[in-house]
Each structure stands twice: as structure tokens, then as C-alpha cells.
Amino acid sequence: GEDTLYNALGERSGIADIVEDMLYRIVEDPRLADDFRGIDVARFHRQLTDQLCHLSGGPCTYTGRSMEEAHAGMNVTEAQFNAVADHLVLAMETHSVPTGAQNRLLARLVPLHDRIVGH
């Protein structure tokens, strides 16, 4: 349907653009850059795009690792989690995603918090 969160985000190509924008912000952020140094950027981009596509109700399958596995041993902090969420919001702003849709996507990330932070 036309009213899904997935549509408000610009479908998969809109989400891919948002994730690209987010990645630039992440690698320039001293709170996050060290953890992201040396990662496979293309894979990260594809996996996060598919994950957000799926979470927003789009026709994508997330084939990456579980959030526990992907972040194991990083000891991701609350501050880092909030920093990534902030970069996502700024990227959505840049791509003119309406505030309501931004908030709906953030709400769908809340259940992932405990699988990402502190492991």
C-alpha cells in the first residue's frame, strides 16, 4: 500500500540513500569511527539497507548476522547507540522524510537496543 512506512522512506532506493548518508556521518564521528574502521563498507551498507527496508514493511529480506552477533565484543555504549540514532535522524532529515515517519522508524529500532548495547 501507498501509506506504509516503507513508502514514506522512499522505498529501497530511498533507504539506500539514507544509509549512505548515515555512513558518511558515522565514519566522521569520533565517538564511532574507531569501531567502524576497516569494516566491509559495501556489506554494511547492503545489510543495514535490507534491515531497515524489512523493518519498515518493505519487501526485503535481511540476511546479515543477528544484532547480538554483529556487535559482539564491541561493548557498544548507550552514547554510541544514541549517536547512531542521531545520524539516522539527520540522514532522514536530509532526505526530507516527514517527522512522523522518522519517529515510526526509530520506534521500530527500540526492540534492537538491548541486542546491540553492552555486548
Ligand code: HEM
Ligand atoms: C540502531 C542501531 C544499530 C543498528 C540497527 C545496527 C545494525 C547493524 C547491521 C545490520 C550490521 C551488519 C551486520 C552484518 O553484516 O551481518 C551492523 C554491523 C556493525 N555495527 Fe551496527 N547497528 C546499530 C548500532 C551500532 C552502534 C551504536 C555501533 C557502535 C560501535 C555499531 C557498530 C557496528 C559495526 C562496527 C559493524 C560492522 C561489524 C563487522 O562487519 O564486523 N552499530 N550493525
